[in-house]
Amino acid sequence: MSDTPSKDPLGAGLGLRRALMGPLLSMQEGAVDFLELAPENWIGVGGRFSDGLSTLGERFPFVMHGLSLDIGGPDPLDMNLLEGVADLIRRFDVPIYSEHLTYCAADGHLYDLLPIPFTDEAVRYVSQRIQVVQDFLGMPLVLENASYYAQAHRELDEATFINAIVEESGCELLLDVNNVYVNSINHRYEPVAFMEALPLHAVRYLHIAGHYDEAEDLKVDTHGTDVIDPVWALLDEAYARVGALPTLLERDFNFPALDTLLSEIEQIRSAQQRRDLPAQKVSL
Known part of the structure; x- marks a missing residue:
């Protein structure tokens, strides 16, 4: 890795999954602007x-989005994992390492991303662990607002909790638009108002994805379906507040043909272009 940090990719990216390796390797240059891999x-x-x-790393910029850092859990931080993350950062000159603002282990991995209690004590605890990660990697940790279905304990509302962690730790935010939408249905809040309460100055990039309708009032964050119109509309609202930041389309299973995924990439690009278009002069 060079001594000069690489710049963040622009535009619209796609998650790198092993099941997509063949189609991605045959993808035309410029079909996506970056790829995101789970280290x-x-x-x-x-x-x-x-x-x-290695071939994809020569053709496309990479960002990384982890699954098992367990930033909010009771177990010690996995420094072996962080060594591996650091190796990939050096190998591919990765500018962004993101994770989930959740916990996923307690005396061993739980294989799920669970919500951290929204408390002042948790803010201090998580912020200390974030700072360890940031010092080790020499870069900000970028944390995603999580989807969740039940909350064990709360003294603070979710937006206040996230703001406090960003302020105390100096971490950055991965704004997952689908998670905002899913939580707004499941926990009955207004999604744009929630988004506006977040530390939007700290947003580094965005995620968008599909979800599963378990019931009218219960949405499950699966990343296994196409993005729906209300989530596209919420992405427009996000761009209006943070600008057309790089945005990643998440798809984890039930993969359609690559052309279908690339059509959603084009929808992201269209939304970004609408946001970035200069104001038109109006003749009176």
């Missing part, structure tokens, strides 16, 4: 997958 799925990987990763 846990690539640390120590050899053979054809490593070769494919």
